[in-house]
Amino acid sequence: MAVTISDVAQAAGVSKGAVSYALNGQPGVSPDTRERILSVAKDLGWKPSLRAKGLSSAKAYALGLVVARDPSLLGTDPFFPAFIAGIETALAEHDYTLVLSVATAPGAEERCYRKLVENGRVDGVILTDVRHDDSRIPLLLELKVPAVTVNRPDAGSPFPAVSVDESAGIIAAVEHLVALGHRRIAHVGGGQEYIHGRNRREAWEKALGAAGLPADLFAAADFTAAGGVAATAGLLRQADRPTAIVYANDLMATAGQSYAQSLGLSVPGDLSITGYDNAEFTQYLNPPLTTLATDPMLWGRVAAQVLLNQLTGAGRGEDTVLPAPRLVVRASTGPAPTDPGPARH
Known part of the structure; x- marks a missing residue:
């Protein structure tokens, strides 16, 4: 069973309040008591509960990704699984999770963003499939949610972008x-x-x-x-x-x-x-x-890290340009035919 702050309090001979102060780095306990509580927590193998941490900090410890494509494409196009795996790789290092929504019905995409943000389910979002004059940029500004865009939008955007040439x-x-x-x-x-x-x-x-x-x-x-x-x-x-x-x-x-x-x-x-x-x-x-x-896994990992940097204050979220695609020549290309032949029906 998971070790609780009650277990730590009992082993350290202090109140649960004192344990909470010590584990969260808050004033209210002496340096010696804090050191003893931290040592006991480490010996017992105590780990923070993201649920409790989220309740106390008003954070969801989750990022959102809304995909407005045919759901079957997530399984047939290798880009998306690799991209999502890259996101998960970055989030795992910071105890964050990914909330994925697929929105294909008219108006469903905007409803997804509003629901995720207004219900406090995510702390930020990764914006893929950036469009011409993308209406999601003003929506995210209205919702006051941090974001990163996968490609730089052609309209004004205050969010950092992760792009490939x-x-x-x-x-x-x-x-x-x-x-x-x-x-x-x-x-x-x-x-x-x-x-x-x-x-x-x-x-x-x-x-x-x-x-x-x-x-x-x-x-x-x-x-x-x-x-x-x-x-x-x-x-x-x-x-x-x-x-x-x-x-x-x-x-x-x-x-x-x-x-x-x-x-x-x-x-x-x-x-x-x-x-x-x-x-x-x-x-x-x-x-x-x-x-x-290309490297969609790298793209996902960098996009997630840029967004996490905003959320944790580790960086301002500057634009990032990843290496350009590399041509891999195989046998499907060859010299042009001298006679292309008639149209094919």
Whole structure:
């Protein structure tokens, strides 16, 4: 059974009030008594109760994460489990917990934030999937809750951001394909309401522009496998179809590669494909996927630590930029075909 302050009081021969003063570093006991109580507590293996500590300090000792995506994506897209694991790694070192909410119904996201904050369930929140002109920034300011954003919002935000230079990775992927002789390079991007979806598209456009190539083969999707298939199908129906496709994540790239192969296309003989994230399974595909290596676990850990620094007063919460994605070349990319062939239906 857990050791209580009553056990410590009895063993030290003092009142529970004296134990509380000593353990919480408050005045009310002499230095000798405080030292004796702390020694007894250590010998008994006493550990603070977060519930009791929270009640006494009006803190929840928890951080909130609200995800407004299809719940199935949490299990199918490797980014989210790794990102959440990174958060948990940081929180475990500080005896904090993570409160995760999935909000997909209209208005559910705002209700989740209000409920978490107004009911005192969290001390701060991690804001992911930052959007263009994100309405959650003024909401969190209204709720007066500390926060950290995963990517810097394009509208004004007083919260520290933890970002990755996504542009560098996409540019590296396009330059790799251009060097292989590709001139019809498409992009299957995520939702353009997201900052990261928009950043990746703009980087693709910039890289093609630098190579003197048109950026006219874009298809928006939703980061899911089904979305990747639908976007790939649309691109391959083009009369002047692409010979290479740069995808905004590995899940869409994997689904797109499988779909192209089901049409009889050779990867990379007829179509080169690149992904984004370097999920572990991508090295075992046939062919293995050329992709951009990121570290979502590091992203989650740093985001949580930046927020904890605000809550504990250990730092002001400055912006942090993580290392840019690294291009990992595998067998899904190869020289451009001399004859791309007709559109595929």
